[in-house]
Amino acid sequence: MSYCINCCIHLLPNDLHRHCFRCCGPSHNNQKCPVCKGENKVPLYTDSKQMKLLAVLEVRTDHSESWNGFFCLRKGKLCSLIFGLIIMTLVMASYILTGAKHGLLLIPSPFHYGAFISNPSLMDNESLSDMKDHYQPSKINISYVKDYPSIKLIIDTITSKLEFITRQRPDLEELRKQEPHMFSVIPNKFLPNSKNPCWYEEYRGNTTTDPYATNSYALYSRRFRIIFDYLRKVFWNHLYHYKDKHYRLRCLPHFYIIGQPKCGTTDLYDRLRLHPDVRFSAIKEPHWWTRKRFGIIRLRDGFHDRYPVEDYLDLFDLAAHQIQGVLQSEAAKEHGEMNNIIIGEASASTMWDNNAWIFFYDNSTEGEPPFLIQDFLHAFQPNAKLIIMLRDPVERLYSDYLYFASANKSVEDFHEKVAESLQLFENCVLDYSLRACVYNNTLNNAMPVRLQVGLYVVYLLDWLTVFDKDQILVLRLEDHASSVKYTMHMVFQFLDLGPLSEKQEALITKSPASNTRRPEDRSLGPMLPTTKAILKDFYRPFNTKLAQVLFDDAFLWKRT
Secondary structure, three states: OOEOOOOOOEOOOOOOHHHOHHHOHHHOOOOOOOOOOOOOEEEEEOOHHHHOOOOEEEEEOOOHHHHHHHHHHOOOHHHHHHHHHHHHHHHHHHHHOOOOOOOOOOOOOOOOOOOOOOOHHHHOOOOHHHHHHHOOOOOOOOOOOOHHHHHHHHHHHHHHOOOOOOOOOOOHHHHHHHOHHHHHHOOOOOOOOEOOOEEEEEEOOOOOOOOOOOOHHHHHOHHHHHHHHHHHHHOHHHOEEEOOEEEEEEEOOOEEEEEOOOOOHHHHHHHHOOOOOEEEOOOOOOOOOOOHHHOEOOHHHOEOOOOOHHHHHHOOHHHHHHHHHHHOOHHHHHHOOOEOOEEEEOOOOOOOOOOOHHHHOOOOHHHOOOOOHHHHHHHHOOOOEEEEEEOOHHHHHHHHHHHHOOOOOOHHHHHHHHHHHHHHHHHHHOOOOHHHHHOOHHHHHHOOOOHHHHOHHHHHHHHOOOOOHHHEEEEEHHHHHHOHHHHHHHHHHHOOOOOOOHHHHHHHHOOOOOOOOOHHHHOOOOOOHHHHHHHHHHHHHHHHHHHHHHOOHHHHOOOO
16 A cells, blocks of 8 residues: 555555645645535545455544644554554444444445435325434435436336236146145035034044154144143043044134234234134144145245145144034033134235245246145135235335344345345346236245235235135234224124123233334334335335225325
8 A cells, every 4th residue: 555644645546646635735725626525524545455345434634633743643654554454443343333323334335225305295295304203314424315216117117017817716626636635634514513614534543653743843843842742642532432433523724814924913813812712723823835735844944745734634633622522512412502612723924925836836827826825725615714914015024024134134224125126026027927926936035025925915816716705804904003902803703703701802902912023123213214115106006906906995005
């Protein structure tokens, strides 16, 4: 490195001393200087070869005379060494404080962030003062407004390609060919004296046989083993003996909470569990329909052995034991009393996750999946009830990012990931249909944030091709948060549950909310206004279609 002897400033690459603006003498004019631009500044340049960074540090010299006096005391190599150490320390600090939360990051980001004010209407009439409340700019006033037009062009391209085309349902025989074992296990009729779909299945083991020895849920997860240890102890006591044969009661859920993630499904699940007539699977989210039956535990870990349907049915044995107690009671035998206990299942992936289809089913034309989860679910349970909890997709995506991102979380990082995901989604819709892109495993794994999960109407329309509208209850998290009692009454009515005492209802509706944002995530604050404007633009046509399908403008999310 070479430095100016008088001010210890690194010279420009051509080493011409006239480029050192501090040494221009009396004729130097701050107002005309192309670097100073009216301010008393010293341009510093790090050596890109030495630091391997493209960084420019701008140092304000409010007390330039004192600094000059200090630097001039030490000339030559000693000053260069000290200066280099200072730069190294600052660069290392910038890496440690990833995200530039306090304006310390020295590495410029490829995307820029700042309050977007060029088009206030894009913020749903949000005032500038509101935006300042949401986001305080960093000490280094970096402007990123220029990024918005290019991202807006991407969104406009995506919007121009949107077509909500009704899919063709596969017929029952096609489904049987794909999953013959499932059709051999699950009957097409259930017990008439049970509100919940149940049936008796012959058990051919003996008292020494472990009925859960091969259950994949128990084998792959330690936390489930305690549950299965208990089931083993009580299993034989719950068998039904008839004509020298043993039968076990098998059950499927009466209703499913199918989505969406980060939309309040856990809170709804926790409250419904408190109802005396509701039971759930031994595991809140088995993810069997979407993942486990294909052998997927985590996509990044590849495929394991497929979980057979029997493993899934084992998860409902605790509830089945209680239902069997009702069916075998004297009241049921003498007066034909109906079992009113119902079972629920709450895998939030059921509505949207069809990523595994490409590995197991032949590709159909245009890259769209020939079979979806709902096709099989309807084939076995045409009367199933489905509950969907949604929230503003913009806020859902940010919550999803905060929950699943493992490190280096920041509002700036979120913005970059949104921009990258939009570019990837645009590339897909230019060549394929909307449905093909939404269910594209490669695309969904490549996007840094899960944009596709917020395209609610695409999934809902596909579910409505197989289930009637009155079988699906769609709720908003915003309504649930403002009035838990109101939404829970809607759910109770939808599931045709019996009345509750005041004490029971209070227990369900007044318990604290579940699965709220973690304290460390709250400290990041809301997303940047620019990011919010971009996401609102992206999701707007999908929300408009959703509101039309549900005949409810609340799903436009204009007030959020």
